[in-house]
Amino acid sequence: MNYAEISIVKRDGKKEDFSISKIKNAITKAFNATGITNEDKLIADITMQVIAHFTSSTISVEAIQDLVEKELMKVRPEVAKKYIIYREWRNTERDKKTQMKHIMDGIVAIDKNDINLSNANMSSHTPAGQMMTFASEVTKDYTYRYLLPKRFAEAHQLGDIHIHDLDYYPTKTTTCIQYDMDDLFERGFRTKNGSIRTPQSIQSYATLATIIFQTNQNEQHGGQAIPAFDFFMAKGVYKSFIKHLMSGIDFYISLLTNHTQHAEIKECVSQHVSSIDTDSVGRLKLCQALADAGVTIELPAMNMIFDKAYAQTRKDTHQAMEGFIHNLNTMHSRGGNQVVFSSINYGTDTSAEGRMVIEELLKATTEGLGSRGEIPVFPIQIFKVKDGVSYSDEDYKRAMENFEEAIDGNMQFNARNFDLFLKACRTTAKALFPNFMFLDTPYNTNDKWQANDPKRYRYELATMGCRTRVYENIAGEKSSLGRGNLSFTTINMPRLAMEARIKAENMEESGNKDAIEQKAKEYFIESVRQMSCLVADQLYTRYQYQRTALSRQFPFMMGNDVWKGGAALEPNEEVGDVLRSGTLGIGFIGGHNAMMALYGAGHGHNTQAWNTLYEAVQEINKVAEEYKAKYQLNYSVLATPAEGLSGRFTRIDRRKYGIIPGVTDKDYYVNSFHVDVKEPISIMDKVKCEAPFHAITKGGHITYVELDGEAQKNIKAVAKIVKVMHDEGIGYGSINHPVDTCHACGYKGVIYDKCPVCQSENILRMRRITGYLTGDLNSWNSAKRAEEKDRVKHH
Template sequence: MVAVPLFITKRDGSQQPYDGEKIRQAILKAYRAVGLNDEAQNAIKIEASIHQELAQEGACIAVEAIQDLVERELMNLDPQVAKKYIIYREWRTVEREKRTSLKKTMDGIVSIEKNDVNLGNANMSAYTPSGQMMTFASEVTKDYAMKYLMAPQYARAHASGDIHIHDLDYYPTKTATCVQYDLADLFERGFHTKNGSIRTPQNIQSYATLATIVFQTNQNEQHGGQAIPAFDFFMAPGVRKSFIRHLSDRLLYTLELSEGRVLTDEERKSFTEELRGLAPRLGKGDEEVKELYTKLVASGRSFTEQAVRLALSSAYDRTARDTHQAMEGFIHNLNTMHSRGGNQVVFSSINYGTDTSAEGRMVIRELLSATVEGLGQGEVPIFPIQIFKVKEGVNYTEEDYAVASEDFKGALEGKYTFVAPNFDLLLESCRTTSHALFPNFVFLDTPFNKHELWKEDDPKRYHYEIATMGCRTRVFENINGLKTSIGRGNLSFTTMNLPRLAIEAMHLAESECPAGEKAEVRQLARKHFLDSVRREATFIAEQLYERYLYQRSALARQFPFMMGNDVWKGGSKLAPTDQVGDVFSSGTLAIGFIGGHNAMVAMYGQGHGRSDEAWHTLYDAIQVMNEVAQEYKAKHHLNYSVLATPAEGLSGRFTRMDRKRYGVIPGVNDLDYYVNSFHVDVKEEIGMFEKIRREAPFHAITLGGHISYIELDGEAKKNVSVILKLVKTMKDEGIGYGSINHPVDTCQSCGYRGIIYDRCPVCKSDHIARLRRITGYLTGSLESWNSAKQAEERDRVKHH
């Protein structure tokens, strides 16, 4: 009998002669994967059996059919090795599909399709040439990172939707996610950029301008956001310098008139230096006039009290004007200054509210005023994200709240003297929020936000005040240095697919207990769910460590501004060719999660906004994540924590993949998005105060970052007192970081701002900008959101 030649049909349709050696090598790889290196005889035996069977069937066999035969033979001979072969085969399939998917993605970028790749970042104009280049680079570097930079098990888990490795496109660059910087230190020492050095600024306009330059320059070395943790403290010296300059100018002018001559430059300089020690606190009242007049007379200067009064009044008013213009410029720059491709402006946040000096208070008053005024045509500023730091005794007391509750209008208009020196700024912040959706509120007295070293009389107490990134990332506790938010940030975070774990847990429980009562099945599912959460959190912790080891291998010269200027504390000690190494050990590694509500519906038929049983299960699941974070914090001596993931691009990715895997499950994956982290379902009809109470306990166990939102109906600026009441409730209930949403629509034809339904009520235009919040920051048009986040926004109910 003549042997029939065998051919293999490859996946692209081409054919090649059968090669038994390739099959034997694939089998040997499977054996080596389980630690068996001397199994050549088994490989020969299996290949011979396959060859004999194929010879009887025909002359041309598909490559997939051969792999099926290999699987079968391995299962018969050694199931453990067969499992490794199956996993490897699945991985290769995913890789092939990914390459095909990448081609389709690139085609979509070229043709500027309106798809979720192009709309993955609401802050980027993906249709511009630079935006297209950014999107191209993003997709290619993701592919590169998964193929060559991470262990296959992590790449597989990401590709299959078990986890989501965030900012995967920046993985090869080794950069960190975010940082909060010590602006006072930068201003005091000066700093250098690529083309030169910057001196210490000498007036409030320069302080504000240089702050934007720091933001812009450092943004090129971060893939996430940046924050100023104590904006009022850092800007206050600039106000002081401007005040001294104006006061000196006015008094020198009076002096020249009285002496009938022009003073020399040396005389003017000497007087200004003398005035720095004599000048009273910022103000123009009788107390300040008397203080300065007395000091000037004692120093031998012959000024009249009226001249001093006029000089102080003029200097104060001019300083206030300069400060307002500086804050206007600061806001305008951060909304127009593109720092990266795709017309992206800086992901900027500022924290403030606890500087009680007259200078710091002036900064915030003028900042809030400029925020309400808006941009050129009155548009609400998108950046910076503003966060007011609520602190007992500094800007809040129960006594002050009671006064404001009795007469809110009068309190807002300044009719009362408050116990807390900055309570008036809290009121003004509530008013500003009602117009512009910012500031958000972070609560310094919440137990997990307190710092044992904070002292009211410490001029640098801001080092011990929690400050947050606007999106919610929280950096505070530090196993490798000072507990502070300043000079450090998040290194990376990865999110688990919580609904998938719940679906799998239910399937497993139902298979193990097919005739069981509903309660019995749910109890079993709960155990499986918590076990799987622990496994997934452990898996993510290992993946974060792998990425950390890669990040710490970066050279300092890769981040010349951030390391060279000690923006990330410790970086200035490194030579350009030094590895970043332990400098990055002060950063945080966050285990994230999404879809808590959807997971609970999968198990209990309703979410944790209604079901107490579901609430406790979700709470316990996050506690399990914390246990893993603590274990890995001890194991690697790194700042592991749990993050309530801010999901923008991720919002619909898991949902699409889970629908494909499990089909449509009502209430779980039937919408275009999973609900963020531990949030009560956006569609849940729940009162605003009840929502705060149900979400607050989760803040204490998500120390990598968290936020809770309240959705108001109607125009908030017509009832600002409600915002103050919500701030109090958040404070009382233990919220760490909270935000209040309400509709802000602007007619782009006439500038009318308010709730606009179809057309502008003034000019009847339908050219309307609808400002909404997405993952902590604002976007001026819903059209820039991906489809999942648009769907989520449509579903958001108002809380009453």
């Protein structure tokens, strides 16, 4: 055949003249990528073998590449593998060029697709939401092409890993932050348009907290959390109380004497009133001090003034908490009607002021939003369970013996805040929040915590509500304050298991089931290690990029020392080592699906599968510890909260491996180490199965329990579940149950198809997605809708 007459048909249908050099160059690149050089004769021979298969005067590019693969496999399989990977990568790159237009068209047409529904907290069909989605998709493409090293971009696009928040990659921003709110309140802070001074009332404290949330949200892409909401708000309660007390005393004196001695009264109050819970002895001392200053008030009158000031302070606190919740559900921090991904941790401030904050917060949460009391989506609330402070086994036993009396507040407890624990359970039973964090679980403790330390919250773990955990710190104090996650990347664990099983079946000639499974496990654990190293390298690369950001790119977060150490930087100075206190998360998804690929059984009821999954997560931990020592950075293992990712891996793997029962036959992979959502399992067994994984996922974790029926009618059951979590070593847990509201008549309860009162089908169904709530399942992507539908109830 005359090669000069051969035409090559390109992918777009156009033709070009045949070129031997193009084939030879492609083969040479594959050899070089494998590290093999000086094989010019072999490359030339392979090239001629490929050409020898030409049978017509026209041949497509794809057909030539198929021939190259076959000839390489005959002589150098390792080179063939590199060629295949490179070819797949190039195909993916080409596909993205055409996919981008399809994506943009879908955004313009506001299609209900998984691009538009990737974030259930955003209204993607609004103009601002569309702009956010346009920007997100274009920026991701820019990141792939120009910022990510090829091996990481390739691993992400092919579905080996998922680099989260790629659209924010070029901004160099971090993921999330935990506020030292006391520091911000005491110093005051600056926003773009001016300075904010120290607040002087509980209303101001609560309002400024929402402003801090909203302002900082625009400098990060993840969640914002207050680690000790009760401690931080308590000063505002006290200030409001003193204001009302002073006003009452002034008014009383003015009635008696027609003038007031404000300076003397202020001095006496500041010296003798240190709490809103001042007892009769303290009140008498105040009366005596005032008398010495020439101001006479009898004790009965003083008691009336105290009681009125206390009642007014409680009213103010309730309104402040009500406003706080309403603001966080209505103040849009970004386009697409996105409100702040806000979380608050509380439960261990035993002061009268801190307790009042939480009492009124829980009441406001139960009352809900609007005239019909809709369940508030934000903030995510986390109640901190601490032995001797907010919980004790003795108190629990007494409460269970007469639960109605206990829940109604007619019982005294040894743990000062155990009554708040019961109220938290009651609120969860109605409003799905708070979740529960267990501070005495061994890996959540801190040796520096002292019960008499007024700032002991510094040594208490707090979390982002979705699950992110920032605590251990190789660069400084073990604390959650003023720190956050830098970035995280997730491993496709089911893919590693499928590849391991295929390899084992090919390598184990005996066909023995046990031998195949043993080989598959060995291959799987090794591949988990290799992929963890890849992710650790990628996280380090991103960290190196992030640290080149200038301080002035984050004027609020760095300028106000929200991220600790930022205030010491000049505006044009790189953030550099200030970021060392942050965490780098190696995440994973689909533990259940991976075990199904290896053994045909999930880890919920199969000991072999459970042991293998546990060993795999331990292997990720080993890599995290090695890289922590290597770079002196806070590497950690994260039980990934997958929303958009849940379906992305599955779609890619189904195309590659086909439909495998229990693995790729659903639209989603099960989150992290969670038992399959559709697997029948008791509450106790689920908690026992998942609890050990919490200790080895210190980048963040959560265990959910799904209840059937109306939990608000069985608060006692909620308390029992929380105790099970406490006793079994859960680090962070949550209880899900149906919360349905009829839009037409306002009826609340478990609603199946139609409202039992008015027969309306217009039902608000509040459900939890990756840690936060949403009342419209239509805003969820297809994978998460499928997962929610499959969730079984636990008993």
